[in-house]
Amino acid sequence: MELKNSVIAITGAGQGLGQSMAISLAQAGSHLALIDLNSQGLEETLQACTDFDTNIKLYCADVTDEQDVEATFERIVDDFGQLNGLVNNAGILRDGLLVKSKDGVISKMPLEQFSSVINVNLTGTFLCGREAAAKMIETGCAGVILNISSVARAGNIGQTNYAASKAGVATFATTWSRELAKYNIRCVAIAPGVIKTPMAAEMRPEAIERLEAMIPCHRMGETSEIANTVKFIFENDYVNGRVIEVDGGIRM
Numbered sequence: 746m747e748l749k750n751s752v753i754a755i756t757g758a759g760q761g762l763g764q765s766m767a768i769s770l771a772q773a774g775s776h777l778a779l780i781d782l783n784s785q786g787l788e789e790t791l792q793a794c795t796d797f798d799t800n801i802k803l804y805c806a807d808v809t810d811e812q813d814v815e816a817t818f819e820r821i822v823d824d825f826g827q828l829n830g831l832v833n834n835a836g837i838l839r840d841g842l843l844v845k846s847k848d849g850v851i852s853k854m855p856l857e858q859f860s861s862v863i864n865v866n867l868t869g870t871f872l873c874g875r876e877a878a879a880k881m882i883e884t885g886c887a888g889v890i891l892n893i894s895s896v897a898r899a900g901n902i903g904q905t906n907y908a909a910s911k912a913g914v915a916t917f918a919t920t921w922s923r924e925l926a927k928y929n930i931r932c933v934a935i936a937p938g939v940i941k942t943p944m945a946a947e948m949r950p951e952a953i954e955r956l957e958a959m960i961p962c963h964r965m966g967e968t969s970e971i972a973n974t975v976k977f978i979f980e981n982d983y984v985n986g987r988v989i990e991v992d993g994g995i996r997m
């Protein structure tokens with residue numbers, strides 16, 4: 746896909762990986778629909794893209810809210826007249842053990858802690874992917890839907906909710922690639938390892954140290970390394986239905 750003058754939506758674009766992807770795609774000449782709950786973050790991303798000659802619009806929306814998502818994609822197509830790409834990037838962490846015990850069970854992961862992560866990471870990706878596909882089909886646009894999974898999709902202690910959601914979004918990409926190929930829509934997932942973002946900063950320092958020791962590259966990834974992979978996937982028309990692992994070689 747030619748990035749110049751394409752229209753790409755990015756969820757969770759107000760900080761971290763989403764912001765880095767926005768800068769890289771704007772630099773490549775894509776017009777951007779930036780979606781996030783955090784309007785201040787969206788403004789910051791817009792400011793970071795002012796050097797590039799592209800059209801960028803901000804949409805404050807909650808990816809878990811079906812009506813909000815439907816209205817947002819409606820507005821995107823009204824504003825730009827087309828949609829060629831979506832990066833399903835919005836995601837949250839609410840880590841905790843399934844069950845904690847010390848001389849008997851002392852706590853269990855609350856259903857709300859489980860559901861909040863499933864709602865944003867899995868349901869949000871489903872809703873945005875569904876609306877993006879519908880709009881691409883309605884407007885006759887060839888396109889790419891890219892889901893941000895995680896190395897945790899293989900399973901990780903303390904991440905019942907997150908790991909399940911990230912396994913789910915990887916499977917969405919495989920399923921959608923098969924369903925949507927006839928409309929010239931490719932679907933791919935990226936499974937990043939540990940990347941230096943505000944989300945990673947929520948991890949305990951000792952957990953980061955332990956993780957870095959386990960990474961064959963001996964460091965966390967840079968946001969630009971994920972943004973480069975996003976660009977590569979958009980530009981390479983033969984990448985489809987796969988999960989691209991960008992994790993410094995870590996295996997969980």
Ligand code: NAP
Pocket residue numbers: 756757758759760761762763780781782783786806807808809833834835836837865869893894895896936937938939940941942943944945
């Ligand atoms: P981040 O810095 O926390 O940014 C996530 C953005 O998503 C925030 O701006 C957040 O807004 C927004 N968001 C949260 N819930 C939302 C909702 N319901 N609707 C719309 N926007 C919402 O995260 P990140 O580290 O850049 O990670 C981005 C993606 O990469 C996530 O899917 C994450 O799981 C995945 N990932 C990250 C890493 C890593 O090491 N960082 C590794 C593997 C995978 P608020 O600030 O208002 O909540």
